[in-house]
Amino acid sequence: MRLTLRLLCLSTLIFIAGCQSLAPVHAPTSASRKIPLLLISIDGFRADYLDRGYTPTLSMLADHGVHSVGMQPSYPTLTFPNHYTLVTGRYPDHHGVVDNSMLVPDLGKFKLSNREAVADGRWWDQAEPIWVSADRQGLKTATMYWPGSEASIHGYRPDHWRKYAEEEVSSNGRVDQILQWLDLPSPERPRFMTLYFDAVDTAGHFDGPGSAKTNEAIAEVDAALAHLVAGLRERGLFDRINIIVVADHGMADTPANQRIFLDDLIPQNDAMIVSTGAIAGIIPSPGHESDVESVLLRTRDHMQCWKKSEIPAHLHYGSNERVPPIICAADTGWLMTRNAKTALVQGKPILGEHGFDNGDVAMRALFLAHGPAFREHVVLPVFANVDVYPLMTHLLGIQAQPNDGRLAEIEDALVPAEL
């Protein structure tokens, strides 16, 4: 292990086990340094949605560029952990955003709907996102939403950023903001940008991945991307920008009768339930550890629980101090909720969910890339989403932070001049 990496591991108090698995820093390269890079996330866009016939623009980009048969998300297959993995190249265990909901002694509660927590850099600073590294290395950056982008991390923010959902911004409106940033005079024009769409995930949850509503949302986001492509063509930029389109995870059907009620298993005072859904994080109350463990750790139908130190190695999860002492995982298609009442959101059952084992095909996410750096008509095999980060630092020509990804896994995506 290089001395600098060892020092970084010690000084940031990241876990030794994690640091040992981190890949070496990738050296910057010289090719196409001035080309902007736009990272687009379509939340919850399962890899096979691309084959449904609702995505003329995405299919065009995939055909004239590179796409994967499916990108494997990191565990847990939730929105915040995976968005931060995409921009840091680290497993959630190694970047610290280990769940959408967290509860830790030093920082208190983290929830997506808690605006203050989401914007508090202390939740994010176990790793450094690409926009911070780019900024520190003299590149301009802009985020049209991305988990973590509202926080000051290591003293840096994107040069331009927006508060999530402060006001309703339509999918087309988000694209317009990207185009406006590209219209800035060259010294101020961002080299790295993000763009985020939530509509497909929302429809997948409320109506299920196979529903007409989900197909409508897919078509709506595709239309916004058609608007982006038209705007880029008007500016003569379409072939002079590298675009990577990803999803954070897929979506599985969760029929309303496939529920596990945790209140039936553990008396309320015996444990704090930090998160529910496809993955549940549980902190036994002091003095109740062995009761809770004896109930949860035995073989159960449709779910499996582990002590955090015994989570299977392929999930790369459990070494971070923020992971609760007991983690339960539901079988794909099943959900853990406290009781029948909390199983409903806005009075309706959740018909689609993610958070399941990241090896499950239903969790596979979209990956496609288009632009001067990318080859045409290339289909990549499944790869892990930690590999997107070294691809992006390579394209930007910036020094990467220590990470879990490997550029070699996706370098077939690049034209030879980019290697």
Ligand code: AMP
């Ligand atoms: P999940 O519960 O994992 O399905 O999370 C998806 C939800 O995360 C979306 O419906 C968004 O509303 C929410 N979300 C996405 N980005 C942000 C953000 N930057 N800040 C707060 N919430 C967000």
Ligand code: ZN
């Ligand atoms: Zn998501």
Ligand code: ZN
């Ligand atoms: Zn979701």
